[in-house]
Amino acid sequence: MIKPEIIRKDFPSGFKAQVIRRKGFNQRFFGIIVDFGSADPQPVPGLAHFLEHKLFAAEEGDLSLEFEKMGASVNAFTSFNETMYYASGVKNVGPMIDLLFKLVGQPYFTDENVAKEIPIIQQELAMYQDEPDWILGDRLLRGIYGDCNLAIDVAGTRESIASVTKEKLQAAYDENYVAARMSFVACGDFTDNQVKTILRQARKLSDQYLRPGKPQKEADLVPFLPSGQDWNLIGGEVPLFTAAIPLPNFKKVLASRDMSQILLEIMLESKLGAASHWFARARQAGLISQPLQISVTYTRQGAYAVLLGMSSEAEVLLDQIKAELAPDKLFSKKQEMEMRQLFEIHKRSWLAQTVRSLDNLSGFAVEMAEESLDEEDLFANVEQMQAMNFADYRAYCQELCEGASINTARLLEEDDQ
Structure with a gap:
């Protein structure tokens, strides 16, 4: 690059x-x-x-x-x-x-x-x-x-x-x-x-x-309210569901929060994305037809992952997602080969997308402006990602997910009550 x-x-x-x-x-x-x-x-x-x-x-x-x-x-x-x-x-x-x-x-x-x-x-x-x-x-x-x-x-x-x-x-x-x-x-x-x-x-x-002033302070993490909850909302016209995973350990694992975000998104795509065995099984069972939308957000005040999807069997699907992301199954021996393969695929995909992003003048400039505030280094992250092996990736993801819980919400039609 x-x-x-x-x-x-x-x-x-x-x-x-x-x-x-x-x-x-x-x-x-x-x-x-x-x-x-x-x-x-x-x-x-x-x-x-x-x-x-x-x-x-x-x-x-x-x-x-x-x-x-x-x-x-x-x-x-x-x-x-x-x-x-x-x-x-x-x-x-x-x-x-x-x-x-x-x-x-x-x-x-x-x-x-x-x-x-x-x-x-x-x-x-x-x-x-x-x-x-x-x-x-x-x-x-x-x-x-x-x-x-x-x-x-x-x-x-x-x-x-x-x-x-x-x-x-x-x-x-x-x-x-x-x-x-x-x-x-x-x-x-x-x-x-x-x-x-x-x-x-x-x-x-x-x-x-511009007047002189002090730099922005690093904020304390916002404390969670009781988590691991499920909410059903009435009045939906489409059977949407979502899951949010607060990540209390996000600031403690890697110096680069951008890298933490990237690794978690790769892990979630590998577990639940369009190329995963989980998605193939869920689609074959008629539980879902379109891939989940997966994102990880970090802020000074806290970090969380969000999964968004559509299914008429959302309750069943959300139970499966919780099981798939359980700590003892996150990198189970049974799934190790699949997770290794998907890590390499998503890793190459991220590197290729990063190279292509250099030709999006405005997008690249915004990224570099954001890095100037966050003291991030895109090119150092590229080097780290190129050198990263599966064992380090697994260890980072497990530590990043430590203490996380899954909260869910789904939209129901009135006659689904």
Whole structure:
């Protein structure tokens, strides 16, 4: 795997910048990531996401229109522990960077524009709440983590959104949008002089717009509520089910949480994915027709795996999943050959996907921006994965799953009661 040239700078203010050189690409991508997301402490749930919306507002109007005028596209997202603003285009590199720093560094909160945004975000949340998988996921996370921010939708709740004021936004902005919690990334085909110019511009603009402040603290893990529970929800039109597995040992096993996430996803795919013997048997028995959706999420506040599927025999299938993931069966002797083979297959697949991801300019730039906050190293993980043998993989997965429990939820039609 050929590592792209990456030029990094850490400025005295704590602000970080990196330029990733990708030869042959016409598109240029620029982003600013903030070490603050929906699961982090804030006056009301959803305030980080509300900030993401309102930073596009300026006294002269919507800043997204200014990006459009220069032929650039702009967007943003909020996740559990970060918020990112990014723009891409072919021309107007300097003005695009100027405008991006203005977007994150010059807030414009008024009673009027905050009040106008409240129903917009409430409607956005309502759209998600109508989705069956959202209903199941909300029930599970609240059942595991209670009413903490980790269990609440990134957008917050209808009530918390309605309680947002310009004062709350300003307080959250002042605490979190500081130089030491922010990082800039540029990705594209840049000359040596362009790289130097971009880094000088990033330093000048960060000094102009961003105040000093302290880096984000590592949070304590959110304590679990009584776990290993099963919930049945009424009113489903499709027989969806989901299982959530909180992972209390996640922070303790490997220095790289990205690597822990990768190994657990490989293990779950090997046990329950489309290529597994378990899935073949379940499909042959008519219990399931489509592969499970499998993901592992980690945050400062906690980590968990989620399995999502559809089956008219969900209760039977969930019992089978629990049995398959029981500690004594996770890497049983009977399944060792299959698990070895699937580890090698998924390992090669992950390595190939990682190589291909380098050609997705925006996706790769976002990944590198996230790593700048999390102190991760994609290329070190590639080397570690290439060298990893089955015995180490098995030991890591067993330790990562220690103390985990399985919580489930399924949607039932009313006549299924």
